[in-house]
Amino acid sequence: MIKVLGILASPRKYGVNAKLLKTALIAAEELNAVTKQINLYDYEIKPCIGCLSDILKSCRPPCVIEDDMRKLYDYVQDSDVIIISTPVYWYSPPGQLKNFLDRLTVFENMIEISGRSLVEGKVAGIIAVGNDSGAVMTAAQILMTLNSMGYAVPPWGYLSFTIPKDQEIPKVRLLEAANVGRVTVLMARKIEPRKIEWFDPELLEQIYNKVKEEFSKIQDKDEINKRRKIITKLL
Amino acid sequence: MIKVLGILASPRKYGVNAKLLKTALIAAEELNAVTKQINLYDYEIKPCIGCLSDILKSCRPPCVIEDDMRKLYDYVQDSDVIIISTPVYWYSPPGQLKNFLDRLTVFENMIEISGRSLVEGKVAGIIAVGNDSGAVMTAAQILMTLNSMGYAVPPWGYLSFTIPKDQEIPKVRLLEAANVGRVTVLMARKIEPRKIEWFDPELLEQIYNKVKEEFSKIQDKDEINKRRKIITKLL
Amino acid sequence: MIKVLGILASPRKYGVNAKLLKTALIAAEELNAVTKQINLYDYEIKPCIGCLSDILKSCRPPCVIEDDMRKLYDYVQDSDVIIISTPVYWYSPPGQLKNFLDRLTVFENMIEISGRSLVEGKVAGIIAVGNDSGAVMTAAQILMTLNSMGYAVPPWGYLSFTIPKDQEIPKVRLLEAANVGRVTVLMARKIEPRKIEWFDPELLEQIYNKVKEEFSKIQDKDEINKRRKIITKLL
Amino acid sequence: MIKVLGILASPRKYGVNAKLLKTALIAAEELNAVTKQINLYDYEIKPCIGCLSDILKSCRPPCVIEDDMRKLYDYVQDSDVIIISTPVYWYSPPGQLKNFLDRLTVFENMIEISGRSLVEGKVAGIIAVGNDSGAVMTAAQILMTLNSMGYAVPPWGYLSFTIPKDQEIPKVRLLEAANVGRVTVLMARKIEPRKIEWFDPELLEQIYNKVKEEFSKIQDKDEINKRRKIITKLL
Numbered sequence: 001m002i003k004v005l006g007i008l009a010s011p012r013k014y015g016v017n018a019k020l021l022k023t024a025l026i027a028a029e030e031l032n033a034v035t036k037q038i039n040l041y042d043y044e045i046k047p048c049i050g051c052l053s054d055i056l057k058s059c060r061p062p063c064v065i066e067d068d069m070r071k072l073y074d075y076v077q078d079s080d081v082i083i084i085s086t087p088v089y090w091y092s093p094p095g096q097l098k099n100f101l102d103r104l105t106v107f108e109n110m111i112e113i114s115g116r117s118l119v120e121g122k123v124a125g126i127i128a129v130g131n132d133s134g135a136v137m138t139a140a141q142i143l144m145t146l147n148s149m150g151y152a153v154p155p156w157g158y159l160s161f162t163i164p165k166d167q168e169i170p171k172v173r174l175l176e177a178a179n180v181g182r183v184t185v186l187m188a189r190k191i192e193p194r195k196i197e198w199f200d201p202e203l204l205e206q207i208y209n210k211v212k213e214e215f216s217k218i219q220d221k222d223e224i225n226k227r228r229k230i231i232t233k234l235l
Numbered sequence: 236m237i238k239v240l241g242i243l244a245s246p247r248k249y250g251v252n253a254k255l256l257k258t259a260l261i262a263a264e265e266l267n268a269v270t271k272q273i274n275l276y277d278y279e280i281k282p283c284i285g286c287l288s289d290i291l292k293s294c295r296p297p298c299v300i301e302d303d304m305r306k307l308y309d310y311v312q313d314s315d316v317i318i319i320s321t322p323v324y325w326y327s328p329p330g331q332l333k334n335f336l337d338r339l340t341v342f343e344n345m346i347e348i349s350g351r352s353l354v355e356g357k358v359a360g361i362i363a364v365g366n367d368s369g370a371v372m373t374a375a376q377i378l379m380t381l382n383s384m385g386y387a388v389p390p391w392g393y394l395s396f397t398i399p400k401d402q403e404i405p406k407v408r409l410l411e412a413a414n415v416g417r418v419t420v421l422m423a424r425k426i427e428p429r430k431i432e433w434f435d436p437e438l439l440e441q442i443y444n445k446v447k448e449e450f451s452k453i454q455d456k457d458e459i460n461k462r463r464k465i466i467t468k469l470l
Numbered sequence: 471m472i473k474v475l476g477i478l479a480s481p482r483k484y485g486v487n488a489k490l491l492k493t494a495l496i497a498a499e500e501l502n503a504v505t506k507q508i509n510l511y512d513y514e515i516k517p518c519i520g521c522l523s524d525i526l527k528s529c530r531p532p533c534v535i536e537d538d539m540r541k542l543y544d545y546v547q548d549s550d551v552i553i554i555s556t557p558v559y560w561y562s563p564p565g566q567l568k569n570f571l572d573r574l575t576v577f578e579n580m581i582e583i584s585g586r587s588l589v590e591g592k593v594a595g596i597i598a599v600g601n602d603s604g605a606v607m608t609a610a611q612i613l614m615t616l617n618s619m620g621y622a623v624p625p626w627g628y629l630s631f632t633i634p635k636d637q638e639i640p641k642v643r644l645l646e647a648a649n650v651g652r653v654t655v656l657m658a659r660k661i662e663p664r665k666i667e668w669f670d671p672e673l674l675e676q677i678y679n680k681v682k683e684e685f686s687k688i689q690d691k692d693e694i695n696k697r698r699k700i701i702t703k704l705l
Numbered sequence: 706m707i708k709v710l711g712i713l714a715s716p717r718k719y720g721v722n723a724k725l726l727k728t729a730l731i732a733a734e735e736l737n738a739v740t741k742q743i744n745l746y747d748y749e750i751k752p753c754i755g756c757l758s759d760i761l762k763s764c765r766p767p768c769v770i771e772d773d774m775r776k777l778y779d780y781v782q783d784s785d786v787i788i789i790s791t792p793v794y795w796y797s798p799p800g801q802l803k804n805f806l807d808r809l810t811v812f813e814n815m816i817e818i819s820g821r822s823l824v825e826g827k828v829a830g831i832i833a834v835g836n837d838s839g840a841v842m843t844a845a846q847i848l849m850t851l852n853s854m855g856y857a858v859p860p861w862g863y864l865s866f867t868i869p870k871d872q873e874i875p876k877v878r879l880l881e882a883a884n885v886g887r888v889t890v891l892m893a894r895k896i897e898p899r900k901i902e903w904f905d906p907e908l909l910e911q912i913y914n915k916v917k918e919e920f921s922k923i924q925d926k927d928e929i930n931k932r933r934k935i936i937t938k939l940l
Contacts, residue, residue, distance in 0.1 A: 011519040012462070014453050022449045026442050041517070047566035048559060049481040049511070051936035053601065053635065064938040089518060089572045090615040091841045092562060096517035099565030121390055131523065133865050134841040136796045140375040141607070144393070145560040147378075152422070153388040155356055155433045158379070160838050162867045165523065174446065175439040183433050187387070190425045198390045198418050204410040207261050211409065214257045218249050227247070231756035233769040246754040276754070282746070282801035283794060284716040286701035288836065288870065299703040324753060325850040326606045327797060330804030331752035337794045366758065368630050369606040371561045376842070380795040395603050397632045400758065466521035468534040482932070484923050492919045496912050591860055610845040614863070617848075622892070623858040625826055625903040628849070644916065645909040653903050657857070660895045668860045668888050674880040677731050681879065684727045688719050697717070 002188045004028045004181070005079035006037040009086035009097035013039055016163060020127045020177040021085035027181030028081070033188075038075060040096055043068035048102035052109055059109040061118070069103050076104065080193040081123045081184045082151075084142060088130025088162075091137045101145055108149040115201060120150035122193045125184040126158035127177060135160035150198070154187035156180070237423045239263045239416070240314035241272040244321035244332035248274055251404060255362045255394070255412040256320035262416030263316070268423075273310060275331055278303035283337035287344055294344040296353070304338050311339065315428040316358045316419045317386075319377060323365025323397075326372045336380055343384040350436060355385035357428045360419040361393035362412060370395035385433070389422035391415070472658045474498045474651070475549035476507040479556035479567035483509055486639060490597045490629070490647040491555035497651030498551070501659075508545060510566055513538035518572035522579055529579040531588070539573050546574065550663040551593045551654045552621075554612060558600025558632075561607045571615055578619040585671060590620035592663045595654040596628035597647060605630035620668070624657035626650070707893045709733045709886070710784035711742040714791035714802035718744055721868060725832045725882040726790035732886030733786070738893075743780060745801055748773035753807035757814055764814040766823070774808050781809065785898040786828045786889045787856075789847060793835025793867075796842045806850055813854040820906060825855035827898045830889040831863035832882060840865035855903070859892035861885070 006025045010017040025035040046067045052059040062070050076082065086093050093101070107118040124146040128139035139160040147153055159176045163169065204211075241260045245252040260270040281302045287294035297305050311317065321328050328336070342353040359381040363374035374395040382388055394411045398404065439446075476495045480487040495505040516537045522529035532540050546552065556563050563571070577588040594616040598609035609630040617623055629646045633639065674681075711730045715722040730740040751772045757764035767775050781787065791798050798806070812823040829851040833844035844865040852858055864881045868874065909916075 011517070012523060013458050014455055015523065018453050019450055022453060023442075023446050026445050026449065027438060030438075030442055041519070045565075047481070047511070047564055047569075049932075049936070050557060050559070050564070053482060053485065053557070054932065054936055055940070056635075058936045058940055060939055062939075064935055087520060087523070089520070089568075090575075090611070090618075091845075092568065092611050094517055094520070095515075095565045095567075095569030095572050097565075098559075098562065098568040099517075102559045102565050105560075133838065133867055136379060136839040137611070137842045137845070140379050140796075140842070141560070141562050141611075143382075144371060144375050144378070147388055147390065147392055148560075150390045152390050153382055153392070155382065155385045155387050157382055157388070162838055165526075171439060174443075175436070178438045178442060178446075179434050182435055182438055186433065187426070191422070198421065199414050200417055201410070203262060203265075203413045203417055204406065207258075207265055207413060208409075210261050211258050211413075214261065215254055218253050218257060220249055223248050227754075227759065230769055231754070231759055231763045234765055234767075235760070235763055246752070247758060250758065276752070280800075282716070282799055282804075284697075284701070284746070285792060285794070285799075288717060288720065288792070289697065289701055290705070291870075293701045293705055295704055297704075299700055322755060322758070324755070324803075324807045325810075325846070325853075326610075327803065327846050329752055329755070330750075330800045330802075330807050332800075333794075333797065333803040334752075334800030337800050340795075368603065368632055371604040372607045372610070372846070375561075375607070376795070376797050376846075383795075397603055400761075462519075462524065465534055466519070466524055466528045469530055469532075470525070470528055483928050484925055488923050489920055492923060493912075493916050496915050496919065497908060500908075500912055606849060610849050613852075614841060614845050614848070617858055617860065617862055620860045622860050623852055623862070625852065625855045625857050627852055627858070641909060644913075645906070648908045648912060648916075649904050652905055652908055656903065657896070661892070668891065669884050670887055671880070673732060673735075673883045673887055674876060677728075677735055677883060678879075680731050681728050681883075684731065685724055688723050688727060690719055693718050 002033040002081060002185050003079045004033045004035045004081040004083060005075055006035060007082060007084045008037060008039045009084060009094060011041045016129055016169060017085040017087055019169060020129060023174050023177040024083050024181030027178035028185045031185045033185045040100055043072060045069055045096060045099045047099050057113050059106055060113055061106045063103060063106050080188045083125040083180060083184060085127040086138060088128060088134045088138045091134030092141055093138055116196055117150035120198055121191060121195050122151050123184045123188045124151035124153055125180040127180060128160040129163060131163060131165045133162055135162055152187055152191055154183035156183055237268040237316060237420050238314045239268045239270045239316040239318060240310055241270060242317060242319045243272060243274045244319060244329060246276045251364055251398060252320040252322055254404060255364060258409050258412040259318050259416030262413035263420045266420045268420045275335055278307060280304055280331060280334045282334050292348050294341055295348055296341045298338060298341050315423045318360040318415060318419060320362040321373060323363060323369045323373045326369030327376055328373055351431055352385035355433055356426060356430050357386050358419045358423045359386035359388055360415040362415060363395040364398060366398060366400045368397055370397055387422055387426055389418035391418055472503040472551060472655050473549045474503045474505045474551040474553060475545055476505060477552060477554045478507060478509045479554060479564060481511045486599055486633060487555040487557055489639060490599060493644050493647040494553050494651030497648035498655045501655040503655045510570055513542060515539055515566060515569045517569050527583050529576055530583055531576045533573060533576050550658045553595040553650060553654060555597040556608060558598060558604045558608045561604030562611055563608055586666055587620035590668055591661060591665050592621050593654045593658045594621035594623055595650040597650060598630040599633060601633060601635045603632055605632055622657055622661055624653035626653055707738040707786060707890050708784045709738045709740045709786040709788060710780055711740060712787060712789045713742060713744045714789060714799060716746045721834055721874060722790040722792055724874060725834060728879050728882040729788050729886030732883035733890045736890040738890045745805055748777060750774055750801060750804045752804050762818050764811055765818055766811045768808060768811050785893045788830040788885060788889060790832040791843060793833060793839045793843045796839030797846055798843055821901055822855035825903055826896060826900050827856050828889045828893045829856035829858055830885040832885060833865040834868060836868060836870045838867055840867055857892055857896055859888035861888055
């Protein structure tokens with residue numbers, strides 16, 4: 001059974017973000033997923049202090065900082081899918097969500113310790129919606145981060161749009177939010193989250209001779225000379 | 236059999252981007268994928284003229300512009316996976332690649348015509364590497380675009396870094412490039428690309444009553460009043 | 471006399487960011503500016519709770535949240551120039567700096583109350599440097615925010631690059647950091663910071679007739695018809 | 706007299722971008738600026754071929770590519786201010802505008818040849834408006850590029866928003882566009898564009914001893930040890 005963790009990153013528990021997240025979670029349940037929602041503003045999340053910049057292997061669960069992240073780490077590890085619904089504060093996630101993302105580094109940094117990210121093969125969905133522009137930039141920042149930690153992103157894995165204050169959410173946007181719930185669960189079903197199989201640290205060894213051989217072909221003298229003639233025209 | 240289309244977006248066919256792309260393609264072949272590489276600078280790609288801003292349904296294959304994109308459209312449609320390797324020109328893809336991405340809109344815009352993106356469920360990998368900063372911003376732009384067209388992104392689906400001119404590519408970067416080839420093919424195997432099943436346009440109807448019910452719970456008077464007291468303190 | 475506030479957003483007071491900021495401040499002093507440095511991690515900065523999404527005019531100094539921002543607000547208001555030196559945490563500012571930026575909204579939101587941003591015409595410089603990619607994306611986020619609050623940005627107003635851990639800062643980078651200090655002070659001298667003159671809320675009234683007249687010319691029938699012929703080719 | 710070059714990057718000469726640009730130019734004329742508008746889609750702009758990645762000093766005016774950029778280079782050099790009005794194509798500028806920006810590198814790269822960017826001290830304004838999200842990301846990309854070439858950015862130097870197709874432009878947005886025209890001209894008046902004075906290549910020499918001295922203070926043993934105790938807690 002697929003476990004979905006919905007993360008509300010808005011301080012307004014009755015706002016657009018709460019509604020869109022709920023819609024996604026209901027859609028996930030339609031596919032028999034088990035869902036759980038947390039409101040990030042209910043937790044104390046202190047800022048990351050960047051330990052790994054001093055000692056690479058010092059950054060690891062449960063983080064040297066003792067605060068509510070210890071509970072949140074458990075929730076993240078226990079889930080197959082996370083869906084983050086965030087407002088747009090100056091074209092990016094609120095600092096509260098950014099602190100949460102920064103602190104997730106303990107999972108990713110296990111690559112440096114055990115060779116494996118602890119979130120490898122999980123699935124992410126993003127809902128970034130605000131009443132001023134910057135929604136895509138916000139979604140991009142979160143999505144690039146999670147993908148780089150090992151999360152997979154299904155087709156249409158994010159939803160980002162601008163909506164004027166107090167305007168009712170158009171039905172087409174509810175549909176899109178519902179589909180974020182749907183596609184993340186579908187993806188989780190297909191890829192068996194938490195299966196450690198994606199990044200292969202031995203891969204280069206197997207193909208290195210072929211790679212070197214191809215590189216020597218790429219260094220094509222004729223091509224280089226042809227280009228050189230063009231680019232030196234003004235010299 | 237998984238078909239991988241490698242797209243080189245650098246005018247330098249002997250450079251870092253060419254080498255990293257080749258590495259990814261070799262890794263894909265190790266998983267029995269069939270690969271094909273195209274060099275974007277060998278094709279004439281005229282700029283998108285934004286037809287859909289006038290008449291929404293006018294944007295469709297094979298595009299009103301008659302140029303080499305007609306060949307490139309075929310290659311894209313015939314592939315399960317695309318891997319784009321691009322240099323970083325001012326923190327973003329070169330105009331030549333941007334024109335290519337803009338012109339791919341004909342596939343995505345079929346949502347407005349037939350209800351379905353023609354690239355739904357395919358898989359994307361990105362390699363964005365330059366000798367100045369801006370690599371992540373470049374990868375983000377491409378990845379957000381392709382995901383929004385219907386492409387899935389596997390864990391570690393993009394590779395972005397900065398490398399000084401003339402420096403040999405470090406082995407760890409070759410390994411990462413190889414893994415872009417690996418994870419995209421693995422993902423394609425799991426999700427059966429081109430299967431039309433992700434976005435469900437009927438989904439909202441099924442859950443709408445439940446959604447409305449939950450929305451009324453979200454409008455929690457106590458929560459709203461509690462917050463109102465706080466936020467009006469300075470008024 | 472120009473007052474420069476240097477803001478260190480790294481928890482590592484002995485790191486690259488501290489050094490580059492110091493270099494910028496020394497250069498500012500060479501131009502007779504008075505400088506002051508604060509270390510953001512020494513202050514408790516709680517997350518913004520987005521009051522303005524409920525009641526637009528509720529967001530104003532000194533913010534309903536009582537914490538160390540009250541001191542920081544004074545420092546910002548007392549300065550002509552701010553130079554922010556930040557590490558790169560997942561392609562963006564650390565949550566601690568993001569909380570600081572979010573909370574600065576009280577100054578900008580005065581537009582909605584008194585008609586004027588309290589930081590209008592001040593000058594901003596950004597130093598965003600990390601040991602992994604994402605430096606430009608980080609600088610972009612901060613710069614777009616500050617400019618939209620009313621800060622001016624001098625030529626080469628930001629510096630962003632990637633530097634491997636433990637590598638000494640190259641001299642060319644120190645030079646660039648020094649110039650961030652220089653150009654911000656030069657700019658502040660020229661534009662008389664804090665002079666309320668930039669955004670003119672009455673401007674449209676003065677030119678509205680001319681604007682409407684030009685708009686009617688822009689709606690050129692021939693141009694529209696010419697384009698229509700092209701874009702309907704596939705219909 | 707301040708010369709303003711308005712650059713329309715939309716293929717739709719009768720659209721929102723054309724109107725907003727015209728509004729900005731009318732406002733600039735109110736401040737006695739001389740304005741000129743060019744429509745980028747009327748020119749053939751071939752893609753940049755990245756000569757400088759092979760031979761750094763080969764990239765210089767008038768570029769080895771012979772096309773309409775030769776005219777456009779003249780327009781840019783002859784202006785004190787450029788205002789770019791662009792639609793949003795996949796969260797970024799259309800390829801046509803990206804090719805234009807890529808090709809402007811010849812001016813910036815003169816730093817490597819004569820020591821000076823040919824656009825140092827000019828002023829930039831950006832209008833990025835589309836009917837889907839991504840406007841800020843588009844504006845950010847252009848603004849970061851131009852600032853890094855040597856352009857100054859006045860307070861509220863960019864305008865970015867999302868507007869549904871066929872919706873009339875709200876008056877508040879026209880006001881903001883007019884102010885882009887205003888603030889760029891105001892800034893140009895204050896900073897004497899084209900004056901070569903911003904980046905000082907000799908600056909580091911003057912302050913280097915002081916910099917080194919301060920760096921040794923920054924390497925504070927107590928601070929480093931205090932932090933080390935914290936970050937090693939899990940080791």
